[in-house]
Amino acid sequence: MNNPALDALTAAGLEHRVIQHGPVRSLAEAAAARGVEIPDVVKTIVVRRGDDDYLFALVPGDRVISWPKLRALLGVSRLSMPDAATAKEATGYERGTITPFGSVKPWPVIADERLRGRTVTLGAGEHGVAVAVGADATVEALDGAYADITDPSPEPA
Template sequence: MALEKLNIPHQIFQHITPVDSLEKAASDRGQRPSQIVRTILFRLSEDEFALVLVAGPGQISWKLLRKILGKSRITMATPEEVLDVTGYRIGTVGPFGLLKPVRVMVEAGVLKEDELSIGSGMRDTAVIIKSTDLMMGLGNVEVVELFE
């Protein structure tokens, strides 16, 4: 796993039953929904993508994201694009071990929690990690405000 190569402290959590919602994932892990980090891939142009980490169930502002990215039009990546760029299927995407280099942004709300859950690349499996360790592993990424 990419986190082990980076020597980043973390734990693996394996769900006993399939996860069908963010709320169930949080409950199973003994966490609040705000501790679950969604990793979302956006297509900026035909071959340009950006990865955004967002905590909890809230919806980011597309207007703010377009402004930060300097783009008038963006879309969410298709399942095929997500697999091609990250190497992971939708619902399992994490920010580590990506197949292709992409711009990574962390929504500021992610840093409000001490402990987080992120995608592991595998169904019904999550990575539990401290927010400080997440940021250490990500290195030089942008922290942005995406909620109005």
């Protein structure tokens, strides 16, 4: 299999395991297909700070971005999520496949602190493909940072 995300993971020398599964319609289905718990399915969220200025937020599956926490961390008063077409233009990936690895631009990465020390799964640039990786090695390889940027999800996954 050849795709930009897997190529970037390999180039980074990051130990990873590719997981191929069929279509999933929910976090619970993704967790079952990947053989992990819901918190270990990491959502890669593209966040818009301004014109052509984005970042990736890595969010555990059982949590949601806390916009007030993220705005305070970044020292900004406004953040938003781009629409699907803009997210694809900024990353090269469709929604549901977005990953920081192999993005068309190396946007900054902020991972929720609850991922620290865990093995997690991330999208791998195409539908039905994920990778299992160590969160700490991933954040380090992406020159990312950990911070408290999430709240518990208000609804079941």
